[in-house]
Each structure stands twice: as C-alpha cells, then as structure tokens.
Amino acid sequence: DVSRHLIHGAMRFGPTSAVVLAVFACCLFGLCESVLLDGGLTSACTYYGPANVSAGRNWTGWGTSYTKGLRTAQLVCCTMLAVYAIPLSATFLHRTLPVWKCKLHTQYLWMAVSVLILVLQFLYVLVSDTIDKDSKPNYGWSNIPWYAYVIAVIWIPILVLLNEGAKMIYKKRFTLLQKRARLLFDTKLGMHSPV
Template identity: 30%
Template structure:
C-alpha cells in the first residue's frame, strides 16, 4: 500500500513537541537509569573490598573535598576505572538494543528482523567487539600499579543480573513505542486519504 503524500505542518504544536519528548524519554531514559544503577553498585562493590583500616573514606556520595572526588580519582581509581568501563559497555549495549527497532521502523521485530540489513548486521557486532577490546585494554593500562583494584568477579551480582538482561527489556520497550508510532502514522495516512478523496469529489465535474 502506497503512502499518502506527507504535508509538513507549518506550525509545530506543543502537543507534537510533548509527544516527541515522551517517546524519546521512554526509549532512552530507562537505559540511562539502569547504567547509573550499575555504576553505583560497582563502586559499592569496590568499597566493600577495601579494608576498613584505610584512612580514606569510600563514600560514593560525599560533600567533603578530602574524602570525595579527590580520593576516587587518586587512591580509589582502581575501582573507578572498572565502574566507568562497565557503564560505557552497558551504554553501547543498550544503544545497540535500541537500534534494533530503528532498522525497519514500520515493521514489527517478529515480521522483519534487523539482521536483514547488512550494514546493521556488520556494524553492531563490530562496535560491541571494539568496546570489549577497549574495556580490557583500558582496565589493564589504568589499573597498573594501583594499590587497590577491583576484579570483575568481585563486582556486585546485581550489576550483572540487572545490566545484561535489561538489554532484552529495552528491545521490548522500543517495540511497544514503535507500535504506538506506527498506529499514529497509519491514522494520519487514513486522514490524508480521506481528505484527498473529499477534495477530489468536490472538484469532480460529475
């Protein structure tokens, strides 16, 4: 079925802006919140592994300049680098999951798989592989010679239990959003065809 000719609106209404913001918040905001959750729990895992006899505070949130940012970037940078890399890996993984719904924007995932697109099929695994290599190299380089480090085995289980499976939840969320967008677009197409048919009938000589 051919699409009706789209006539772009001259004025962008508040409803259109609100709808656009809502859809993109639903798509991206859950991923960002889960990344921050995993980042916090990774730092918490590092704090649990640090000896309590160490004179520096391991508070994740601190308003003291002596026990806050300075400590994390100097004394506890071994835990910070792991948390940063886990955060970055999850962001890349979630953006790859979000891209699943953008490959074929008008077709559901179960009707048209994203793997039919050759560019996506090559780009996504390549980006994830590059991110894994960067993850390993960055931790090895930046953790060298630090007094306190954090191994991936010591990371809180909630990070893995929440962060990795959430990629599938993101796919489901984006498919639901896409389904809503397709319904709105189909409704708009029907209105355009009805409007065109009405104008054509009014101008008909018969």
C-alpha cells in the first residue's frame, strides 16, 4: 500500500520538479550566453556555465563574478514553485471532484492563502533584486531566455490535467475498494443472518 502512495505522489509532484529543473537549466544557459556576449568571451557554455573557469570564478563560472545570474535563475525557479503551488493545491480541494466542478470561489481560506503566497513571493523577489541591484554585471529577469518563460507558463494547464488524471486513478481505486468492502460485509452478514 505504501508503494501505491509513493507512485501516486511521484505522479503528482515528479513532473513538476523535472520541469522546474529544466527551466533552471534553460535560465543558466541563457544567462551564460549573456555572460559570454557581455564579456567578449568566445568560449562555449559548458554545464550551463561559462567554460573559462579561473580562480576567481568558481561554481562552474558562476562564482564571485557572476553570482547575480545564478541568483536570478534561482529566483525564477522559486517563483515558479510558488505559482505552481496554487493550481496544485486547487486540485487537492476535493478528493474526488475535478477542479472545474469544485467551486473555488467559495473556498475563502484557499483564496486567501493563494494571494498571500503570491504577495510574499513578490516581496521576496523585490527585496532580493533590491539587494542585488548594485552588483556588476547586473543580470536580471530580462536576461532569462523567452523559452524558459514559455515552458513555465505552458506547464500550468498540464499540471492541472496531470493532477486531475492522478485523482481519477485514485477515485477508481477508491471505488473498487469500497465495492469490495461492501461485498465482503454483505457476504458476512448473509452468512451469519438469523433467518
């Protein structure tokens, strides 16, 4: 029974984790190209970082010289996780009903927490960017490649559909277990009936 729950959890959370990691790699690759263009460097981006690693550039080239780029990629992924938490949690509001049949506008606590998550994430990004605004070179959200944003936005409806599919599998399994329990109960009751 534990393996079934692990598979169910992997179906719900695994693909989202993979998409966030893929977008992180896209961000690093795009920022690496910006680093090479701005620095007039000709080396290629290897392992999603500048290939010319010297003593002052640890972390595969993202160290002391280009930490703003690495932090920007991390902020993008943190924001993605915060935004993905909202549709993901919407699929958990009802155990068996699909999200489009569940009345989200009546779930006041869920709506309040969703808005709070977005506001706190916005403040976190604002404070982080304000602290790092003087760092040179200043690689910001505009240096993130467009395809990273496209992947991040397209994943939201796919995330909802995947979780609804997992919910349907769970519902079928739950209905089957209920029917078995009912049959077992009726059979035992019939065997021990005084009639």
